[in-house]
Amino acid sequence: MNCKEVETQLLDAEKRDDVLAHTASCASCAARLAEMESLTAAFQRIARNDASRQAPERLEARLLTAFRQPQIKVVPMPQSRTAAVPRWNQWVLAAAVVAILSLLALFAWRIPEPAAAGEEAQERTLQPSQQIVVPSPKTIVPPEKQLAINEPKERSVANNRMPRGSNRPLDNSSQQMPPISDHGSNGEPADRREIATDFIPLAQGYGLPMTEGGQVMRVELPRSALNSFGLPMDVNRASERIKADVIIGNDGIARAIRFVR
């Protein structure tokens, strides 16, 4: 066994005798082995120190509260495992939601504009009875106006077109997209202001250009979707909805999402 082999087989218990035989006559490999053994002892010490670490008791109480909420309880285990769809990654859930919304947006985007597409298309009131409203491309409504005309409990979709060649929507005064956006600060009451996270790139948006224009779509998601993006969530409100803005490119592919409260 030479030094190169020892280097790669220091951790191999089956080769330990060979390693020891080599280190008896090789000072550098002996020192290397001593380092590794010392490192192993350090790992064991850390493991012993951490053995008593556990989640605080308050977490169990929070989770139990969530468990007792009917919305959180899930469907029973499938009878046939072959029919079960593995869901190891919560991205799937979020991606499915975003994909459906993207298709809706694409559909709306491709509706041919009437020749008389007018200047009057500035604002459109969403009917309370509408569950999901996708305005036609000519109805460009800044998100803060959409929010102002929507009832808080409504499930609605605000659709903003972005200018081609820009990754910002038409009304850039409210869409500078800082890490934390405080919308509605222009004299609006504090309780109507919006706080938004930074835009989080979606997996399918990687490698795609962001400068070809598109739309910002206001959607609502289950609050538990925050988990899917690694954001903290109040388990006591897991069954509630949360607003989000989704950037959808002209190709219909969702690029990024941000959560708004």
Next chain:
Amino acid sequence: MALPEKISDGELLSRLLNSDEEAFVCLYRRRQAAVYRFAFQMCGSASIAEDVTQDVFMTLMRDGAGYDVKRGTVAAYLYGIARNFVLRKLERESRFVPIAEEQDGDIAAAESFIGTQNPLFDLTRNETIEAVRAAILELPTHYREVVVLCELNELSYAEAAEVLNCAIGTVRSRLSRARAILADSLRHERGAPASPKRVSAERSFA
């Protein structure tokens, strides 16, 4: 708890998914510490570890039906979920700028380690243990997770491979490389300027 200790994780999960609160509590108490430790050792932050533990068990409640016994144990499944959340947290953290240090004692301990004259590591001393812990946190994520799983939580290579969804040989080679990086890092720190400050859990947006 009325449930017997010997009841399997799989059975507990099955009962949990049928709204058996007792089964949930039993499974949580059995596995929460491992999940919490893994997250803590990966991130070095108790608050993040708590968040990850919460997220893991919330996911279990919601998506536990997706568990497939053919793909591994419930413990490996939970580690896998925890790993996904940890990686997201770490990715998010990389966008932040540190504004404060935490665990200054760890840095001091690391610097005390730097000055040792011992030609070999004396890594079992209390202060150097923290230096090793800090060095683990500096490892690239794919090396850090094999160290945390195999060395600090004593998972076998096969179990770690289930969690990481990779080949056993990959686990072995990553672990070997991680140990080499750690040894070099700790050795080269001696006499060198203080290591880069660790990023705190208390952060601000860039």
